[in-house]
Amino acid sequence: MSRVGIIGVGQSKFVRAYPGSVRELVFEGFKEAMEDARISVKDIDASIIASAPEYDKQRSPAGVIAEYLGLIPQPTCYIETLCSSSSMALRMAYSEIKAGLHDVVAVIGFQKMSEISSMETQERMGRGADIQWEAPFGTMMPAYYAMYAQAYMAEHGVTLDDLAMIRVKAATYGRLNEKAVYRKAVTLEDFSNPESRMSGPIAAPLRVGDCCANADGSSCIIVASEEKAKSMCEKPVWIMGVGAASETVNMAGRSDLTIGLKAGIEAGKEAYKMAGITPEDINIAEVHDCFTIAEMMAYENLGFAKPGEGKDLIRSGETYKEGHIPVNVDGGLLSKGHPIGATGGSQIRTIVLQLRGEAGDIQVKDPAVGLVHNIGGVGLYGNVTILGR
Amino acid sequence: MAEKEQDTRFTKFGTVSFTALTKVNDFIDHLKEGKITGTKCRHCGKTYFPPRADCYNCLNSDMEWFEVSGSGKLLSFSMLQYAPVGFEGDLPYTIALLDYGDYKVFGRTDPTIPYEKLSVGMKMKTAVTKLDNEQLTYIFQEA
Numbered sequence: 001m002s003r004v005g006i007i008g009v010g011q012s013k014f015v016r017a018y019p020g021s022v023r024e025l026v027f028e029g030f031k032e033a034m035e036d037a038r039i040s041v042k043d044i045d046a047s048i049i050a051s052a053p054e055y056d057k058q059r060s061p062a063g064v065i066a067e068y069l070g071l072i073p074q075p076t077c078y079i080e081t082l083c084s085s086s087s088m089a090l091r092m093a094y095s096e097i098k099a100g101l102h103d104v105v106a107v108i109g110f111q112k113m114s115e116i117s118s119m120e121t122q123e124r125m126g127r128g129a130d131i132q133w134e135a136p137f138g139t140m141m142p143a144y145y146a147m148y149a150q151a152y153m154a155e156h157g158v159t160l161d162d163l164a165m166i167r168v169k170a171a172t173y174g175r176l177n178e179k180a181v182y183r184k185a186v187t188l189e190d191f192s193n194p195e196s197r198m199s200g201p202i203a204a205p206l207r208v209g210d211c212c213a214n215a216d217g218s219s220c221i222i223v224a225s226e227e228k229a230k231s232m233c234e235k236p237v238w239i240m241g242v243g244a245a246s247e248t249v250n251m252a253g254r255s256d257l258t259i260g261l262k263a264g265i266e267a268g269k270e271a272y273k274m275a276g277i278t279p280e281d282i283n284i285a286e287v288h289d290c291f292t293i294a295e296m297m298a299y300e301n302l303g304f305a306k307p308g309e310g311k312d313l314i315r316s317g318e319t320y321k322e323g324h325i326p327v328n329v330d331g332g333l334l335s336k337g338h339p340i341g342a343t344g345g346s347q348i349r350t351i352v353l354q355l356r357g358e359a360g361d362i363q364v365k366d367p368a369v370g371l372v373h374n375i376g377g378v379g380l381y382g383n384v385t386i387l388g389r
Numbered sequence: 390m391a392e393k394e395q396d397t398r399f400t401k402f403g404t405v406s407f408t409a410l411t412k413v414n415d416f417i418d419h420l421k422e423g424k425i426t427g428t429k430c431r432h433c434g435k436t437y438f439p440p441r442a443d444c445y446n447c448l449n450s451d452m453e454w455f456e457v458s459g460s461g462k463l464l465s466f467s468m469l470q471y472a473p474v475g476f477e478g479d480l481p482y483t484i485a486l487l488d489y490g491d492y493k494v495f496g497r498t499d500p501t502i503p504y505e506k507l508s509v510g511m512k513m514k515t516a517v518t519k520l521d522n523e524q525l526t527y528i529f530q531e532a
Contacts, residue, residue, distance in 0.1 A: 125473075
């Protein structure tokens with residue numbers, strides 16, 4: 001079986017409010033990926049555009065974006081699985097290439113969240129959950145994840161400080177990442193200091209510091225067949241596994257909140273199986289830390305820690321750059337920011353740069369295999385992608 | 390020409406309802422009678438809460454109602470101190486999940502119970518209540 005490789009990666013800066021239109025924002029990530037791949041639009045056979053709907057006025061954004069990027073008349077389409085949209089789009093591009101439909105596909109993720117207010121954003125995000133039976137109670141993403149945190153902390157003896165330590169780690173690397181929206185340091189003391197924004201109330205037990213920042217941003221990943229990847233690229237990174245899964249939208253359908261997100265567990269199992277490897281083989285990971293609790297659950301759901309032992313990984317510092325399983329050394333969603341549809345592509349970009357040894361200040365020592373864990377909604381969709389040199 | 394009248398009873402559910410038309414609209418009538426109800430498939434016996442009009446297990450749509458009764462175990466909860474648009478007036482409020490064994494119920498806790506008194510594992514029951522804006526909902530109370 002021939003492989004599928006990644007030959008170019010790019011992303012825009014993640015910012016609070018992008019001073020331009022969606023197509024212009026998308027161009028930034030696309031330009032970086034095209035320059036990275038050193039190809040022209042004529043080399044691209046198809047595009048797949050990914051974002052979460054309802055943040056912008058343009059209906060069916062794929063055609064508008066394809067035109068702006070010069071990817072006409074090649075086929076294009078729109079894929080969405082909320083926050084994991086661009087990882088799902090990568091999986092679709094992988095399938096198109098594996099099926100022999102295309103040789104080179106551009107996977108483009110974007111989100112411009114700043115056109116609506118934060119409260120409107122929460123309302124739309126809340127409607128990514130069950131609108132008939134749960135949204136009428138006034139649900140929103142931080143509160144759903146806070147429910148996971150409450151149950152998980154009670155079961156496993158995890159403290160709010162353990163969660164805060166995950167944010168402190170994220171901020172350590174957000175400071176080093178020039179693409180990150182939040183570039184300041186965060187300390188444990190900030191979480192108990194009423195003057196600090198980090199300690200602010202949001203949805204107990206989570207605090208503002210436990211939540212990622214909404215942002216505007218775009219990402220682009222250029223994927224190619226093995227033959228094309230070898231001829232067009234000096235250091236292709238190979239896609240070893242593309243796992244995906246889904247879970248009930250309604251909380252009432254969830255079997256156990258203390259074990260984490262089942263869609264992440266199932267997607268991970270599929271990705272490991274495809275890649276023919278185990279969690280011990282992963283040298284570096286990007287996990288979906290939309291909230292601090294989500295990163296801790298991901299440690300366990302991906303097999304980096306046994307159930308209930310995720311806290312030991314952060315307490316021992318093993319998920320820092322020098323640890324045995326570095327996680328989110330680009331600042332993660334918490335500090336780098338979370339422009340929903342662009343996030344998966346940005347996570348892929350981080351791992352690709354790491355595997356090529358081009359990650360600069362955040363470079364981990366000689367990684368051979370990396371993993372990307374990207375979740376849509378409250379564990380509604382799960383995507384796990386494994387990449388290798 | 391008068392349009393055919395639509396059965397929009399479900400707009401009465403919760404602080405803000407996002408659904409008007411559903412085949413399980415009788416749920417609202419049951420709330421008016423003080424009952425919280427789920428559905429059970431008459432063919433395979435599978436129970437559903439929240440209620441559904443269709444059974445994915447045997448592809449039948451022949452369902453009967455059952456009443457949520459007795460007490461459940463509090464699986465988790467979160468107190469919102471920031472709200473989505475349309476819910477600001479309710480702040481602070483606590484969303485929660487109760488486990489009844491065969492099914493789970495998602496909702497809010499009784500606003501008279503202080504957050505500090507809630508703990509994972511405690512026994513609670515579900516009760517119908519009317520909101521200030523005349524909407525219908527249900528809340529979890531100590532059992």
